[in-house]
Amino acid sequence: MxxxxxxxxxxxxxxxxxxxxxxxxxASTPPTLITQGAEGRLYRSxxxxxxxxxxxxxxxxxxxxxxxxxQRLTKHRILSEARILAKCRRDGVRVPAIYxxxxxxxxxxLEWIHGGPIRARINERLGKRTEGIAxxxxxxxxMRRMGAAxxxxxxxxxxxxxxxxxxxxxxxxxxSADSDSKNFLDGEVVIIDLGLASGSTSEEDRAVDLYVLERxxxxxxxxxxxxxxxxxxxxxxxxxxxPGVLKKLEDVRMxxxxxxxxx
Amino acid sequence: MxxxxxxxxxxxxxxxxxxxxxxxxxxxxxxxxxxxxxNSDFEYGLVDASVVVSRLQLLSAVFKATLTAVNGALxxxxxHSEIVIALNSSSNIADSYRRFGISPSTKDLIAVKVTFxxxxxxxxxxxxxxxxxxxxxxxxxxxxxxxxxxxxxxxxAKVRKYYKLNGLKWLDDIKDEKLKLKEVETLVIGGMALRxx
Numbered sequence: 531m532x533x534x535x536x537x538x539x540x541x542x543x544x545x546x547x548x549x550x551x552x553x554x555x556x557a558s559t560p561p562t563l564i565t566q567g568a569e570g571r572l573y574r575s576x577x578x579x580x581x582x583x584x585x586x587x588x589x590x591x592x593x594x595x596x597x598x599x600x601q602r603l604t605k606h607r608i609l610s611e612a613r614i615l616a617k618c619r620r621d622g623v624r625v626p627a628i629y630x631x632x633x634x635x636x637x638x639x640l641e642w643i644h645g646g647p648i649r650a651r652i653n654e655r656l657g658k659r660t661e662g663i664a665x666x667x668x669x670x671x672x673m674r675r676m677g678a679a680x681x682x683x684x685x686x687x688x689x690x691x692x693x694x695x696x697x698x699x700x701x702x703x704x705x706s707a708d709s710d711s712k713n714f715l716d717g718e719v720v721i722i723d724l725g726l727a728s729g730s731t732s733e734e735d736r737a738v739d740l741y742v743l744e745r746x747x748x749x750x751x752x753x754x755x756x757x758x759x760x761x762x763x764x765x766x767x768x769x770x771x772x773p774g775v776l777k778k779l780e781d782v783r784m785x786x787x788x789x790x791x792x793x
Numbered sequence: 794m795x796x797x798x799x800x801x802x803x804x805x806x807x808x809x810x811x812x813x814x815x816x817x818x819x820x821x822x823x824x825x826x827x828x829x830x831x832n833s834d835f836e837y838g839l840v841d842a843s844v845v846v847s848r849l850q851l852l853s854a855v856f857k858a859t860l861t862a863v864n865g866a867l868x869x870x871x872x873h874s875e876i877v878i879a880l881n882s883s884s885n886i887a888d889s890y891r892r893f894g895i896s897p898s899t900k901d902l903i904a905v906k907v908t909f910x911x912x913x914x915x916x917x918x919x920x921x922x923x924x925x926x927x928x929x930x931x932x933x934x935x936x937x938x939x940x941x942x943x944x945x946x947x948x949x950a951k952v953r954k955y956y957k958l959n960g961l962k963w964l965d966d967i968k969d970e971k972l973k974l975k976e977v978e979t980l981v982i983g984g985m986a987l988r989x990x
Contacts, residue, residue, distance in 0.1 A: 552803055552860075553803065555802075555803045555804055555805050555806075556802075556803075556804075556805075556806050557802035557803050558802055575802070575803070576802050577802065578801050578802055578803075578849065578852045578853065578856055579801075579802065579849075579852070580802070582849075612986070612987055613987065615983075616983050616984070616987050619979070619980065619983055620961065620980060620983075621961075621963075622961070622963035622964070627979045627982070627983055628982070628983040628986045628987065629853070629982060629983075629986060630853070630856065630857060630860075630986050631986045631987060632860070632864075634864075634866075635864075639986075641979075
């Protein structure tokens with residue numbers, strides 16, 4: 531059973547990995563491999579009907595692990611990510627919606643988030659500029675929206691575990707799509723890849739989340755480091771415990787991500 | 794013919810989905826009785842339309858049930874009963890039938906038939922045969938499975954109760970009714986996907 535071979539050349543280069551079984555069944559558009567992580571692969575496909583794009587997150591079997599253990603780990607990780615996404619969604623945090631789950635086969639079908647990662651959008655925005663970044667009102671506004679999104683997630687009791695500007699998407703609103711010349715950084719901040727997320731309300735875990743984001747931000751966008759405080763400032767206003775978290779962040783900065791000095 | 798044959802992505806091409814909505818069904822007790830009697834002529838997924846918010850929700854249940862059947866992991870006698878339990882966001886089977894399946898008091902009814910070649914090689918029923926049988930046995934106005942036709946039958950209070958969507962302030966705060974329904978649909982589909990896990 532082959533996928534429609536409308537674009538054999540592209541399919542050849544993309545499908546160097548064997549497709550998961552679910553993607554071998556016919557679909558209105560051939561699946562494309564978007565990215566490959568350490569644990570899994572992300573495909574773009576469609577859910578049920580041709581006009582609903584979706585993301586398929588697939589964790590293939592790891593041949594180097596014992597099969598029983600492999601099954602259990604994969605199942606556990608798929609389900610824990612799915613549960614966290616469902617919790618966020620119910621509590622009004624903007625994350626991809628869940629369409630379908632098959633934990634035994636190792637896949638998760640999610641809403642396709644349009645737009646691109648904030649990392650790319652900020653880099654486009656910065657270009658070769660070296661001056662006036664600290665006064666860029668639109669960029670600062672985006673930072674504030676990022677802070678609000680992270681704050682909202684923490685508020686409902688979820689920590690991300692791998693916050694970077696690649697795991698924050700900027701989803702353009704339908705309105706701004708027509709008039710994109712007006713504000714380039716318009717749109718809704720969507721948090722993605724909650725594969726390492728967990729439920730936690732501890733100051734420590736929340737502060738580490740912010741610390742990881744701060745470090746990632748500093749190394750991906752060194753020239754924009756000056757606006758990061760906007761993000762923290764917006765975060766502060768999001769929930770009651772936020773000021774405590776920011777205080778904790780200062781401790782974490784002093785010592786690094788790991789609390790114990792082991793490992 | 795109001796019966797629609799639907800092709801769903803990511804299902805084997807051997808499996809076909811046929812679905813239709815009946816409004817103001819007069820003989821629900823009879824149809825319910827056929828299910829209880831396991832009359833194989835009435836092997837349909839019979840869904841009470843009041844707990845369905847959209848076409849996508851229905852198709853999600855059909856997709857999930859069919860995939861479970863293909864994988865050989867059915868929890869109920871056949872793919873059609875599996876459609877009914879696939880709608881539930883918890884894993885209690887008796888509860889699923891009661892809440893999402895046809896009952897003697899069902900007014901609006903969705904009938905789904907999934908066809909595939911049998912193991913002994915018998916050809917599956919054709920869409921015309923299915924339609925003839927439904928038309929002859931369901932007393933109600935046949936309509937296409939569209940979002941508009943479905944939403945005319947939806948009991949949102951019941952949906953929100955069954956999918957535990959009450960007390961979500963952000964949801965209640967959405968002013969645009971269309972947007973709100975879309976969010977409800979998303980939460981419902983997520984709940985179905987995560988049933989009992």
